[in-house]
Amino acid sequence: MTTTSRQFQSLAHWGAFTAHVEDGRLVGVSPFAEDPQPSPLIEAWPEMVYAENRILKPSIRRGWLETVGRGLPHPGFGRGDDTFVEVSWDEALGHVTRELERVRTQHGNASIFGGSYGWSSAGRLHHARTLIHRFMAAIGGCTGQVTNYSYGAAMRLLPHVLGDMAAVAGPVTDWPAILEHCERFVAIGGIAGKNWQIQSGGAGLHPYGEFMKQAAASGVSFVNVSPLKTDTAHVIEAEWIQIRPGTDMALILATAWLVHARGKTDMDFVNRYCVGFDRFLAYLQGADDGVVKDPAWASAITGLSAEAITEFAESLFDRRVMLTAAWSLQRAEHGEQPYWGLVALAAMLGQIGLPGGGVAFGYGSMNGMGSPLYELPISGLAVPKVPGELKIPVARITDLLLRPGEPCEFDGKVFPYPDTKLVYWAGGNPFHHHQDLFRLREAFQRPDTIVVHEPWWTATARHADIVLPATTPLERNDIGGSSRDPYLFAMHKAIEPVGEARGDFEIFGALADRMGAGEAFHENRSEFEWLRIIYDRFSEAMSKRNFNPPDFDTFWEAGHVRIPDPATGFTLYKDFRQDPVAHPLKTPSGKVEIFSEAVAAFGYEECPGLPVWRAPSEWLGSELATRYPLHMISNQPEDKLHGQMDASRHSRNNKVRERAGLIMNPADAAARGLAEGDIVRVFNDRGVSLAGLRISEKIMPGVVCLPTGATFDPISDGKGGMIENHGNPNALTKDIGTSRLGQGPSAQTCLVEVVRHETDAAPISVLTQPPIEAAA
Ligand SMILES: Nc1nc2c(c(=O)[nH]1)N[C@H]1C(S)=C(S)[C@@H](COP(=O)(O)OP(=O)(O)OC[C@H]3O[C@@H](n4cnc5c(=O)[nH]c(N)nc54)[C@H](O)[C@@H]3O)O[C@H]1N2
Ligand SMILES: Nc1nc2c(c(=O)[nH]1)N[C@H]1C(S)=C(S)[C@@H](COP(=O)(O)OP(=O)(O)OC[C@H]3O[C@@H](n4cnc5c(=O)[nH]c(N)nc54)[C@H](O)[C@@H]3O)O[C@H]1N2
Ligand SMILES: [Mo]
Numbered sequence: 021m022t023t024t025s026r027q028f029q030s031l032a033h034w035g036a037f038t039a040h041v042e043d044g045r046l047v048g049v050s051p052f053a054e055d056p057q058p059s060p061l062i063e064a065w066p067e068m069v070y071a072e073n074r075i076l077k078p079s080i081r082r083g084w085l086e087t088v089g090r091g092l093p094h095p096g097f098g099r100g101d102d103t104f105v106e107v108s109w110d111e112a113l114g115h116v117t118r119e120l121e122r123v124r125t126q127h128g129n130a131s132i133f134g135g136s137y138g139w140s141s142a143g144r145l146h147h148a149r150t151l152i153h154r155f156m157a158a159i160g161g162c163t164g165q166v167t168n169y170s171y172g173a174a175m176r177l178l179p180h181v182l183g184d185m186a187a188v189a190g191p192v193t194d195w196p197a198i199l200e201h202c203e204r205f206v207a208i209g210g211i212a213g214k215n216w217q218i219q220s221g222g223a224g225l226h227p228y229g230e231f232m233k234q235a236a237a238s239g240v241s242f243v244n245v246s247p248l249k250t251d252t253a254h255v256i257e258a259e260w261i262q263i264r265p266g267t268d269m270a271l272i273l274a275t276a277w278l279v280h281a282r283g284k285t286d287m288d289f290v291n292r293y294c295v296g297f298d299r300f301l302a303y304l305q306g307a308d309d310g311v312v313k314d315p316a317w318a319s320a321i322t323g324l325s326a327e328a329i330t331e332f333a334e335s336l337f338d339r340r341v342m343l344t345a346a347w348s349l350q351r352a353e354h355g356e357q358p359y360w361g362l363v364a365l366a367a368m369l370g371q372i373g374l375p376g377g378g379v380a381f382g383y384g385s386m387n388g389m390g391s392p393l394y395e396l397p398i399s400g401l402a403v404p405k406v407p408g409e410l411k412i413p414v415a416r417i418t419d420l421l422l423r424p425g426e427p428c429e430f431d432g433k434v435f436p437y438p439d440t441k442l443v444y445w446a447g448g449n450p451f452h453h454h455q456d457l458f459r460l461r462e463a464f465q466r467p468d469t470i471v472v473h474e475p476w477w478t479a480t481a482r483h484a485d486i487v488l489p490a491t492t493p494l495e496r497n498d499i500g501g502s503s504r505d506p507y508l509f510a511m512h513k514a515i516e517p518v519g520e521a522r523g524d525f526e527i528f529g530a531l532a533d534r535m536g537a538g539e540a541f542h543e544n545r546s547e548f549e550w551l552r553i554i555y556d557r558f559s560e561a562m563s564k565r566n567f568n569p570p571d572f573d574t575f576w577e578a579g580h581v582r583i584p585d586p587a588t589g590f591t592l593y594k595d596f597r598q599d600p601v602a603h604p605l606k607t608p609s610g611k612v613e614i615f616s617e618a619v620a621a622f623g624y625e626e627c628p629g630l631p632v633w634r635a636p637s638e639w640l641g642s643e644l645a646t647r648y649p650l651h652m653i654s655n656q657p658e659d660k661l662h663g664q665m666d667a668s669r670h671s672r673n674n675k676v677r678e679r680a681g682l683i684m685n686p687a688d689a690a691a692r693g694l695a696e697g698d699i700v701r702v703f704n705d706r707g708v709s710l711a712g713l714r715i716s717e718k719i720m721p722g723v724v725c726l727p728t729g730a731t732f733d734p735i736s737d738g739k740g741g742m743i744e745n746h747g748n749p750n751a752l753t754k755d756i757g758t759s760r761l762g763q764g765p766s767a768q769t770c771l772v773e774v775v776r777h778e779t780d781a782a783p784i785s786v787l788t789q790p791p792i793e794a795a796a
Contacts, residue, residue, distance in 0.1 A: 028512035029579030030493060031142050031222040031500040033661055034061040036507065036580070039494055039514040046070075046494060046515050054507075054582075057226040059217035061660065064668035065494065069518060071667045072788045073477040075489040076519030078112035079104035079792060084469070084485035089115060094468045100461055100483040100734065103791040109520065113527075116486055117534045119469045123442045124160060130410060130438040132156065133421075133467075135165030137414050138448015139662060142222035143498025143511050144400035145550050148447025148473060148490065148524040153403040155528040156444075158540035161406030163438050165414040169453050171347045172414055173762030174381060176431045177356040180616045181363055183606030186592055188359075190504065192380035193342065195231045195390040196588040199238040201376025203339040207258070208268050208358065209346025210244045210251020211384025214658040219387035221398075221502030222509065224580065226387055232256055243335070245271070247653060248683075248725060249718040251346070251384065261332065262720035265651045266352050266639040266769060267322045268345070271329060272361035273633055274318030277304045278333040279368050281314075286370025293600055294367050296615020300630050313633070321633070321641060323722075340377045341369055347385040348655060352768035353636040355758040360631035364614045372612065373597025380592055388504025392588045397561035398501045398508060400554065404540075410438060413763035417454060418755055421463035429760040432622045443470045446490070446524055451479030451732045452663030455767050456755035458707050458742065461734065473524055478663060479732035482790050489521040496523045499551050508558060508569075509580045523547075619761065627759035638754065638771045640722055648704050648771035650688065650724050654749035657729035666731045667787040676712020678784050680730035680747025683714045684774065685721040692774060699777040701743075702726060704752055704770070708737070710777055711747035724774060731786040746784050 028039045036052035046066045051058030080089065082105055083098035123131050134156040140148040156162040167175045174188040186192070198205065216228035232253040235242070242258035244251050247265055252258040263271060279285055280301060290297045306312040315326035315333070322329070343362045350359055359381065366372050366379035382389045412420050413430050416437075420428075424439035443464075454460050457479075464470065464483050472484035481487045495518065498511035517523075525547065532541035545553070555572045562569055562583060569581050595603040604610030608618060620629025638644055640651050659674045660666055675681065677699050684694070694700060698713040702724070711726055719725055726749040733746035744751035753770045757763035 028514035029509060030511050030514065031509040032062065032493065033139060033142050033220060033222055034059045034217050035226065036222060036224045036509055037062040037065070039065065041514050044515060052224050055224055055226055057229045059226065060670060061217055061665065064665045064670050067668045068665055069492055069494060069515070071476065073667050074518055075474055075477055075481065075487060075521070077106040077489060078109055078520070079106050079487045080112065080115065081485045082793070088119070088468050088485070097465050099464050099470065099485070103793055104487065105793050106795045108795070109522070112486060112488060113530055113534060116471055117531055119442055120159065120535065123468070127439065127441050129160045130163050131441040132162040132444065133440045133442070134162035134444045135412065135414065135417070136445045136448050137165050137169065137450070137453065138445070139220065140447030141493050142500045143493050144398055144500055144554055145547065146493065146496055146498050146523050146525055147400050150400050150403060151524045151528050152444060152446040154401055155532055155541055157404045157406050158532055158537035159535055161409045162444070163420070163440065164409060164411040165417075166411040167414050167764065169351070169414060169765050170385070171350060171382065173350040173355040173758040173764030174347070174359050176762040177359055180607065180619050181360055181613050182593075187363075187379060188347070188381040190389065191393050191590060191592070192383070192390055193376060193378060193592045194392055194588055194590045195234070196392070197376040197591050198342055198390065199234050199240060199376070200589070201340050201374070202240050202342045204335055204341045205240050205242045206245065206336070206341065206343050207242060207252060207346070207384065208245040208344065208362070209349050209384070210246045210248065211253070211344075212251045212346070213253050213384070215385050215656055216387045218661055219502050219504060222500045223387050223502055223505035224507035224509065225505055227391060228387065231390070243332070247651075247720045247723040248655075261324065261328065264321070264323045264640045265653055265723060266636050267641070268349060268358045269354070269361050269631070269633050270318040270321035271324065271332070272358060272365055273304060273313040274315045274329050275333040275336065276361070276365050276368055277313045278315060278330060279336070279365070280304065282337065284337050285368045289370035289372070290367060293372065293597070294612040294614050295609045296613060296630060297367070299615040300364055303630060303632060323640070336369060340374060341366070341371050342377055343371070343379045344383050345381050347382045348768060350758065350762070351765050353754070353756060353758060353766045354626060354634045355764055355766065356627055356762050357631055357634065363612065364631050367612050367614060373591065373593040375589070375591045375594070378592060388502070391504045393586050393590055394506045394583060395503050395586070396501050396505060396508060396583060398499075398554070398558050401550070410435060412437070413757065415454070415757065415765035416763055417450060418456070418460050418463040421466050430763050431761055432618070440466070441468045443467050445471070445480060445484070446473035449478045449480045449663045451483060452728065452750070454755070455750055455753040455765055456706050457732050457744070457748065457750045458734070459755055473527060475521065476667070477789050479786065482786070488527055489519055490527070491517045491521040491523045495521060497547055497551060499554050506582050506585065507580050508575075508583070510576050512579070622761065624760045627761040636769045638769050642771070644771050648773045649722070650772050650774060651722060652702065652749065652752060652770045652772045653723060653725045654728050654753060654767055654770070655725060657727040660729050663729050663731060666729055671729070676714060677781070679710055679712040679745075680726060681714040682711040682747065682774065683716050683719050683725040685719050685723070686715050686717060687721045688724070689713065689715045692776075694774070694776055699781050700774050701777045702752060702772050702774050704772045706754070707751040708743040709748055709751040710743065710745050710781055724772065733784055733786040735782055745782055746786065
């Protein structure tokens with residue numbers, strides 16, 4: 021017997037790799053040879069492609085087929101507990117088009133929700149979220165979503181303060197500039213290496229380890245202000261300041277107060293480059309509220325001693341300083357404030373625009389944050405604008421479904437939530453990403469119809485009515501790359517689609533054809549015709565930069581092309597500093613707005629015109645902490661990307677008694693009589709989640725950490741209620757906006773209590789298929 025072995029180039033958000041295929045079956049992967057530190061996550065591919073929880077055929081929920089599918093009203097319940105019936109593609113597509121037609125004619129396009137937030141896959145052509153938006157535009161539009169879960173609050177705040185989003189979305193001051201010029205690097209929320217495995221759009225290089233090695237050798241002094249010691253690489257030996265979650269703003273304000281009290285405010289900078297410093301100073305000194313924001317004040321809030329706060333502040337005097345915070349800081353109630361506060365502090369220290377100094381966010385949040393400015397020009401299919409189309413702030417999804425007609429306030433505007441009849445999701449997992457999942461589950465009972473495209477039976481697919489099996493990138497041809505990396509990659513089709521899966525491009529194309537919108541959607545071009553167009557656009561943009569990439573066929577055969585390295589040493593807002601008249605910021609004043617008239621005019625008490633401390637509704641100093649004395653952080657998982665690859669060995673081997681591991685300080689465990697490996701009930705008024713216990717000195721007392729990503733597994737509690745069985749933190753998190761300004765998610769604002777789970781825990785079932793009946 022002879023075996024045919026073939027190799028294919030591919031790419032994921034967690035890196036580039038070669039797929040090894042024998043006799044048409046994916047048998048292994050090897051990392052991209054030029055990647056200095058490939059992510060082990062690539063090894064999950066062979067398992068995931070053939071995983072037990074792959075969706076093999078179009079499947080429709082039994083209860084839907086018997087009601088809405090027959091023209092009867094939706095009874096308002098049934099999602100998430102029902103069986104699915106496998107049907108043909110023709111039948112499934114027929115149901116989808118009939119429902120889209122019915123809803124748009126009876127209720128209007130605004131009753132179709134197609135925001136479909138989520139990470140999809142790395143390829144540009146088959147990017148599911150782009151394709152759903154393009155499809156919806158072709159049939160007259162839908163209700164969409166703006167901003168993101170990652171740094172949504174900052175997306176709305178920073179334009180008011182700095183005129184754009186560069187400080188959070190990039191390009192930020194690069195590592196070479198930092199390592200050459202910076203003396204003190206303040207990382208609030210740390211710069212965690214685990215997060216650098218990931219780059220939206222994928223990457224050929226993972227340079228984090230290299231940058232950290234250089235950082236260790238550079239003499240820059242690092243401080244990690246975080247409840248978790250592991251939020252920085254051990255090689256840089258960062259100081260660790262253990263701060264209570266959600267209180268960073270008090271530390272920032274006290275630092276600012278002390279900077280001024282010690283005569284260290286750079287008044288020249290503040291006068292020439294900023295507006296509103298006087299208002300901020302008055303606030304720091306208590307002119308408005310009688311509260312002086314000094315270290316003693318901040319000590320009571322942060323749990324740090326006044327001496328420690330003073331020392332921290334003094335470490336910033338007369339030195340080149342980079343102030344940074346993780347994106348997680350603003351995924352909390354009032355998450356705008358520490359960002360605005362850090363900008364104000366950087367301004368007072370006169371650091372903005374100085375080489376390697378100033379303020380920027382997310383150095384530890386994703387691969388390539390602070391990498392040289394490659395700006396690889398790559399884009400997928402265009403999404404035409406639909407006039408009048410409403411877009412809700414991304415994290416208000418449950419409110420949209422539960423509160424039709426009620427007002428949503430957002431960044432100075434107000435609009436009513438439309439009445440949603442049909443929800444359509446492709447390339448995202450709201451039952452991973454959203455907060456308070458039992459509330460989302462209730463909201464998901466409301467619409468008439470929910471359609472989902474997925475390769476795997478995620479919790480979202482399980483809560484849908486019509487589930488269409490999507491291919492993985494290895495089952496189709498694509499092209500990928502990202503702006504923070506020097507490579508453009510071919511993504512070869514390595515294997516035939518698993519089961520009856522189809523690509524999202526093909527699925528939406530077929531639907532568009534049925535609805536008379538085919539031309540607008542696919543323009544009568546095939547997969548390969550589009551790939552050539554995307555490549556030609558890349559080539560053309562690169563040739564303007566004096567680099568001529570090879571022709572498409574040569575590129576496709578080689579598997580990748582590397583663009584030349586750019587100059588390094590970029591410092592954000594350097595040109596503004598050099599000449600604020602020629603290079604004003606895009607704020608109303610052209611300057612850094614420490615006070616914003618525009619924000620003040622919105623009249624939001626929780627987000628006034630200047631950076632302030634507002635106690636969140638849940639934190640260790642709140643009254644609720646008497647009942648729920650532990651602050652739960654839910655950070656990004658080291659062993660997967662969000663909910664993806666949860667069924668792989670890599671993720672499963674890292675679980676504790678099959679459940680996500682909750683990290684707890686030994687003192688808190690001892691006080692509760694808990695031992696390593698216990699199954700614990702993590703709970704608050706919103707829900708219960710069963711996790712496995714991990715005890716560690718690397719988390720501060722009073723704080724527990726339950727990373728995201730365990731597939732949501734709601735089970736009966738035996739008393740008529742439900743609990744979550746798999747350690748999913750979003751069964752517990754709070755579903756409120758950061759403020760009316762940003763309306764970002766507030767996942768990090770969450771108190772809990774933890775006790776041992778005494779009864780036998782039910783086995784986890786969500787990593788396989790839900791109950792399925794084969795078609796009659
Ligand atoms: N508590 C808490 N919650 C959080 C966060 C937190 O810090 N704490 N972080 C938030 C953040 S920053 C983010 S970005 C979100 C992430 O939330 P999501 O982006 O929604 O999470 P993913 O699991 O990546 O979901 C992507 C889905 O797309 C599917 N998919 C992959 N390829 C394809 C394809 O080709 N076609 C189709 N149709 N589907 C495909 C995957 O199987 C997966 O289910 O989570 C947020 N939620
Ligand atoms: N391996 C892996 N990497 C990822 C992802 C993934 O799913 N897996 N997701 C990617 C995505 S979409 C995003 S948006 C980024 C997110 O990037 P980040 O938001 O930076 O990531 P997190 O891990 O959520 O948070 C970083 C740290 O912030 C600390 N922290 C939380 N709350 C507070 C607080 O109130 N105060 C202080 N001082 N610290 C706090 C926590 O200890 C946490 O470990 O990560 C990306 N990288
Ligand atoms: Mo994110």
